[in-house]
Amino acid sequence: MLISRAQNRFENLRQQLISWIPDPRNAVLARVDGHNIRASDFKIALEDLSVNERKRFESPQGRKRWLEALIRQTIQMTAGENAGLDQGEEFQHKLKRFRKSLLISELRKRARIESPISDAEARRFYEKHIRDFSQIEIEASHIVLKELTEAKRAEALLKRGKPFATLARAMSLDRATAKKGGKMGLLKQGQMNLQLETALLAIEKGQITPILKSASGYEIVKKDGESVVPQSFDAVKEQVREQLESERFGQWVNRLRAAKKIEIDDKTLQALDLSFSGDSSSGPITNSN
Numbered sequence: 001m002l003i004s005r006a007q008n009r010f011e012n013l014r015q016q017l018i019s020w021i022p023d024p025r026n027a028v029l030a031r032v033d034g035h036n037i038r039a040s041d042f043k044i045a046l047e048d049l050s051v052n053e054r055k056r057f058e059s060p061q062g063r064k065r066w067l068e069a070l071i072r073q074t075i076q077m078t079a080g081e082n083a084g085l086d087q088g089e090e091f092q093h094k095l096k097r098f099r100k101s102l103l104i105s106e107l108r109k110r111a112r113i114e115s116p117i118s119d120a121e122a123r124r125f126y127e128k129h130i131r132d133f134s135q136i137e138i139e140a141s142h143i144v145l146k147e148l149t150e151a152k153r154a155e156a157l158l159k160r161g162k163p164f165a166t167l168a169r170a171m172s173l174d175r176a177t178a179k180k181g182g183k184m185g186l187l188k189q190g191q192m193n194l195q196l197e198t199a200l201l202a203i204e205k206g207q208i209t210p211i212l213k214s215a216s217g218y219e220i221v222k223k224d225g226e227s228v229v230p231q232s233f234d235a236v237k238e239q240v241r242e243q244l245e246s247e248r249f250g251q252w253v254n255r256l257r258a259a260k261k262i263e264i265d266d267k268t269l270q271a272l273d274l275s276f277s278g279d280s281s282s283g284p285i286t287n288s289n
Contacts, residue, residue, distance in 0.1 A: 029067055032074045037067070045070060111249050122240045126233050132243075133236045136189040138200050139225040141182035143167055144174040144216050151211045151218035158208060164222045173216055182222070196221065 030037045046054050046066070057066040085091060126133060141164060145151045154171055158164060165181025172178040189197060199209040200223055209221045233240070 030071055032071055033078065035074055035078060037070050037074060042067065042070065108245075108249055111252070112245055115248065117241045117244050117248075119237070122237060122244060123233055125244045126236065126240045130230050131228060133240060134228045134230045136201070137227050137229055138187045138189070138223060140184050140187055140200060140221050140223055141165070141168060142174070142177065142184055142219045142221045143172045143182055144177075144214065144219045145171060146173060146217040148211070148218055151220060155208075155211060155220055158220070164208070183224070184221075 027039045028036045029039055029042055046057065056062050080086065086095075143154055143164070145154060150171070154167055157167055168182030169178050172182055174182075177184055187196075187200070189201075192200070195212055196209075199212060200221065203209060203223050205223055205225055207223055209223075212219050212221065
């Protein structure tokens with residue numbers, strides 16, 4: 001009995017001593033008019049930086065610089081609060097949108113943790129949708145011209161059957177490719193400018209694009225060939241995993257939606273004024289169709 005009481009007293013004393021030991025995660029690093037900046041605040045703010053950026057603040061001086069940045073943030077934040085800026089309607093709307101976005105982000109994160117995608121699942125998805133994870137390579141030739149009138153004349157000649165290579169040699173300002181009949185070599189999807197890539201993907205082998213604006217003036221491009229080059233599973237594994245996670249999450253949301261009672265007022269939706277202060281045009285957006 002005496003031993004049991006002694007053990008209980010010892011345990012109570014141990015717990016009391018533990019409670020007196022400060023948690024280093026909650027240690028106060030600085031105070032700004034009574035507002036505490038804790039170690040946890042310091043680390044949470046660093047999480048937004050890349051690994052390389054964080055290294056700049058690991059040294060004693062770096063830590064001081066980062067703490068000074070947090071002190072300045074706190075001063076600005078409290079100044080905004082003292083001015084009542086956090087009570088405004090616009091601020092509350094933005095806070096609500098941020099809360100919604102953060103909740104969805106956390107929900108997606110939990111879904112990834114609770115239902116992780118295995119390498120085997122990712123590989124099956126990759127093999128089933130291999131074209132989606134392939135790179136399109138296009139062989140093309142172009143004719144570069146300074147003025148739009150010249151480009152239109154070249155386009156008219158091509159439509160009348162003038163060989164593209166002959167016209168490129170005679171008219172193109174890009175003399176390096178003109179010598180080769182305008183051949184540009186292999187162009188990879190994702191590495192061209194968007195206008196050119198869109199135009200080339202929209203046409204078939206042997207066809208020419210409409211006249212395109214370019215840095216040198218104007219150009220007309222011919223599609224000489226196209227090939228689809230699959231990327232290895234290892235090269236796109238994380239991309240595959242992300243797409244599969246997104247599809248799985250979307251299916252889960254669809255099931256949730258099916259179980260909800262949803263009422264839509266389409267009349268009010270279509271009559272909604274979508275003009276905003278600061279827009280160049282006033283009045284509601286209308287559908288001319």
